[in-house]
Amino acid sequence: MNKFRSLNIRKIQFSSDLHSIRLFSATSASYDKFKCKALVVGGGTAGCSIAAKLASVFGKNECIILEPANDHYYQPMFTMIGGGMKTLSQVRRSMASVLPKKAKWIQDAAVRFDPDDNEVITKQGHIISYELLIIAVGLQLCYGKIPGLEEALSIPNGNVTSIYSPKYVDRHLNALNRFENGNIIFTFPASPVKCPGAPQKICYITEHFLRKTKKREQAHIMYNSSLPTIFGCKAYADALWKVANGRSIEVNLKTNLIEVHGDKNVAVFASMDNPNEKKSIEYSILHAVPPQSPPQVLLESKHLTNEAGFVDVDKATMQHVKYPNVFALGDCASSPNSKTMAAIAGQVGVLNKNIESFLKGKPLRSEYDGYASCPLVTGYDSCILAEFDYNLQPKETFPFRQDVERYSMFLMKRDFMPFLYWHLMLNGWWNGPASFRKLFSLFKRN
Ligand SMILES: Cc1cc2nc3c(=O)[nH]c(=O)nc-3n(C[C@H](O)[C@H](O)[C@H](O)COP(=O)(O)OP(=O)(O)OC[C@H]3O[C@@H](n4cnc5c(N)ncnc54)[C@H](O)[C@@H]3O)c2cc1C
Incomplete structure (x- = not known):
């Protein structure tokens, strides 16, 4: 980390100019410069899950997470709160407690992406340079x-x-x-x-x-x-x-x-x-x-996004279409899947393998097929577990019919999924149910 205390160099980029222009200003504030192997922007479901994987490989503080919020919510439980089946305090944890310990958390927001210089500028004026950038800033509520x-x-x-x-x-x-x-x-x-x-x-x-x-x-x-x-x-x-x-x-x-x-x-x-x-x-x-829309910082980063403001990635590899060291996952990625936590579970394993290949200079072979799932809770004791892919074709895990309301799927949603989220997914240990699907296919009747 370098401190620009005497000169207070602040980086400002004009929106029409993709190349940055450094301006020197004599203010009393100080701005830090950070450097890392991987910068993950956003510490929600997607950012936290991928950071956990990368931090364990890259080692202490080589992965930085840029995330402004104090709290992390398990949002899929919001519907249950609406019906009085859970409380807000049960689905909220402090951000500090869920972000991976080996990663460095900078509690601040990205205000500018400068992929030509491999840098991100934060709201407080810090500059973070990276070898790899993973964007996971979710959607904003409008x-x-x-x-x-x-x-x-x-x-x-x-x-x-x-x-x-x-x-x-x-x-x-x-x-x-x-x-x-x-x-x-x-x-x-x-x-x-x-x-x-x-x-x-x-x-x-x-x-x-x-x-x-x-x-x-x-x-x-x-x-x-x-x-x-x-x-x-x-x-x-x-x-x-x-x-x-x-x-x-x-x-x-x-x-x-x-x-x-x-x-x-x-x-x-x-x-x-x-x-x-x-x-x-x-x-x-x-x-x-x-x-809902991608956050403002993406709406203003035309060089990184598609017309709707989503980070423009290859829908199979999740790698940026122009900047090979930039990846995105979760709700802010342009991949045309249903925006769910389940989709992120499908993306995170793919991304991890592709990042490994990228760093070794090999072709990216792991492909995300658009898997998403939606436990459609239909009451206090029933749920239809929808699972499907990019082609909107069912891609079901269990050996029984999933297009009917079931108590077992309700219990899974209410009681098992929170455990899976807090203990496996956020620690980078859950890549979706593909291996269970394989196992259960042995019991499937055609
Ligand atoms: C009511 C509801 C019900 C849902 N039910 C289900 C369900 O049953 N099953 C399911 O699979 N999914 C469900 N989801 C969807 C799931 O919660 C989201 O798809 C998932 O949380 C998206 O993760 P994400 O990391 O992409 O975004 P988020 O989890 O929203 O995280 C984005 C993070 O980026 C941070 N951020 C934003 N801007 C910046 C910036 N400029 N710089 C740095 N950080 C920034 C934010 O503070 C936030 O922490 C539900 C969502 C809701 C709201």
């Missing part, structure tokens, strides 16, 4: 893109809820406990989302909650999705239509939430086919899923 939504979510004990953020996740159960009668509306935004199954899971959990508390007849439940289909993979879409129809949930496709009037409890929707076709609906509870 509640502000829907007029009135943030205001409605700020009303104490209000009727608008959202399990997507730790800030709001507790509101849903509170609203359910207060519910007496009326419309309960669930939304799916017109943007990429993490876990595209989650907006539906919370809807089915809510429906079961109302049956359990004898309030089902007082509720009209609507699932309004901007998508043209209920779920991307047809095998599970068929199963989900049965669940929704069987429970009298009104499903409106190509219907996008565009405005919320929290003071009047009214949500405005527009047709995806004709944006001028609008409909206002009064709600007793509105569960809103925010539009």
Whole structure:
């Protein structure tokens, strides 16, 4: 680490100029310069898992993790919190406790990527140079893109809820406990989302909650999705239509939430086919899923990203298409898989092998096939375990039919997955269920 105390060299890069320009400024602050073998930007699911693998190979402090947050959340449990099956404190751990001990954590955010000079500039003005860069900054939640939504979510004990953020996740159960009668509306935004199954899971959990508390007849439940289909993979879409129809949930496709009037409890929707076709609906509870996008730093890094702002990687190797020493994984990568933790488990082993080959100057042979899984919890005792690949073809692990609701899959989601996450995945020891699939295939009936 070098300290620029006397000169305080600050690196500033103009957005139109890919080559950096160093400016010298006489401020009282000091900026550090760090150097490492591997720089992992983001310490969420993806960053933490890959850093654990790399740090154990490269040795103490040769891997730096750049991550601003104090806390790490196991986000797949947010749906369970919405139904009162878990609490926020059960799914939160301090960042310091989950990041690999052999890696160096810099608690700061990347504000500029300079892949031509192999450097990343941080918000506090530090410069980190690397041999390898792994980008894992996830997706940002853009509640502000829907007029009135943030205001409605700020009303104490209000009727608008959202399990997507730790800030709001507790509101849903509170609203359910207060519910007496009326419309309960669930939304799916017109943007990429993490876990595209989650907006539906919370809807089915809510429906079961109302049956359990004898309030089902007082509720009209609507699932309004901007998508043209209920779920991307047809095998599970068929199963989900049965669940929704069987429970009298009104499903409106190509219907996008565009405005919320929290003071009047009214949500405005527009047709995806004709944006001028609008409909206002009064709600007793509105569960809103925010539009999502890659974080700002990527939206401003055009040289690294595709048009939508995702890090432009080869979808099989996860290596950047222009900069060979840059890789990405997780929700911010351009690979067209369903953005889930399960997908990251599939990517992390591939990435680890390809990085090893890259460092040895060999061709990258390990390939990610787009595997993603979504435990579609449909209530307090049932779950459909969806598993599929880039072609949206089922890629199932277990030797029984997975397109039906099962108690065993619910238990796996609620009780086993958290253990797997905290103890195996974040320590770099879980590369997805491929070897179990192989084993179970011996018992599969065709
Ligand atoms: C409600 C909900 C339910 C879900 N259910 C499931 C499920 O059942 N199964 C499943 O497999 N997946 C599920 N997921 C999805 C899963 O949680 C995500 O796909 C996964 O966490 C993504 O990991 P990531 O590391 O890419 O992003 P994140 O875990 O979001 O981490 C990104 C990290 O990058 C950091 N960061 C951001 N910007 C910067 C910057 N400029 N510099 C440095 N660091 C930065 C952030 O602070 C953050 O810690 C669910 C998600 C939600 C929200």
